[in-house]
Amino acid sequence: MTHQIKTSNLLLRAFTATDLPKLVELANNIKIAQMFATMPYPYTMDDAQTWLAKLHADNSNYIFAVIHHGEGFIGRIGLYLKPTALPNLGYWIGQPFWGKGYASEAVSALTIWAESQFNIKAIQADFFADNPASGRVLSKAGFLRTGNTGMSYSLGRKTKAHHIDMVWLGETSVGGR
Numbered sequence: 001m002t003h004q005i006k007t008s009n010l011l012l013r014a015f016t017a018t019d020l021p022k023l024v025e026l027a028n029n030i031k032i033a034q035m036f037a038t039m040p041y042p043y044t045m046d047d048a049q050t051w052l053a054k055l056h057a058d059n060s061n062y063i064f065a066v067i068h069h070g071e072g073f074i075g076r077i078g079l080y081l082k083p084t085a086l087p088n089l090g091y092w093i094g095q096p097f098w099g100k101g102y103a104s105e106a107v108s109a110l111t112i113w114a115e116s117q118f119n120i121k122a123i124q125a126d127f128f129a130d131n132p133a134s135g136r137v138l139s140k141a142g143f144l145r146t147g148n149t150g151m152s153y154s155l156g157r158k159t160k161a162h163h164i165d166m167v168w169l170g171e172t173s174v175g176g177r
């Protein structure tokens with residue numbers, strides 16, 4: 001993947017092997033793993049290398065390293081394209097960088113990019129109910145609650161948790177075009 005997205009603080013670009021040490025350092029955090037369905041904890045260099053090999057073998061998704069202009073690698077964001085469902089958005093930011101607006105900046109930029117590049121008009125995302133920061137990030141980027149909620153498994157928790165589904169419907173969903 002050669003796509004890049006630039007925002008005022010961030011560059012979203014393809015992953016390289018040189019990102020892996022920082023990726024492992026930041027991703028090896030139960031507070032991140034417990035917010036995902038399939039992210040392992042502990043998160044090891046083996047996990048990261050296996051993940052990157054799969055990423056390079058499968059070009060169908062848009063997965064970006066989140067690079068801060070000053071700090072370097074700070075997280076990951078991706079749009080997962082599915083044949084029979086809406087594209088799905090997932091993201092995390094390393095804990096030292098929380099609360100600085102970076103997830104919001106990355107999510108907004110990626111949705112706008114997806115619409116302008118590929119005319120994608122709907123993106124699905126979900127968050128666990130005990131993760132209001134992620135719900136807030138999605139709301140600020142124009143995602144709306146679908147009304148669907150449910151229980152789903154989280155590998156990091158080793159149990160199910162209550163998730164809330166959201167959808168983005170292009171710029172129109174935030175009162176734009």
Ligand SMILES: CC(C)(COP(=O)(O)OP(=O)(O)OC[C@H]1O[C@@H](n2cnc3c(N)ncnc32)[C@H](O)[C@@H]1OP(=O)(O)O)[C@@H](O)C(=O)NCCC(=O)NCCS
Nearest residue numbers: 032035092093098099100101102103104127132133134136
């Ligand atoms: C959720 C996460 C991506 C947020 O990243 P971030 O860069 O800190 O997010 P931002 O700074 O852009 O925005 C966070 C928003 O949530 C708000 N927030 C933070 N904690 C909150 C809480 N407990 N309740 C309600 N809102 C909260 C912040 O105030 C901010 O909103 P504001 O801009 O209106 O003030 C980050 O914490 C993370 O990676 N967590 C673990 C992985 C994860 O949850 N990924 C998403 C899976 S759905």
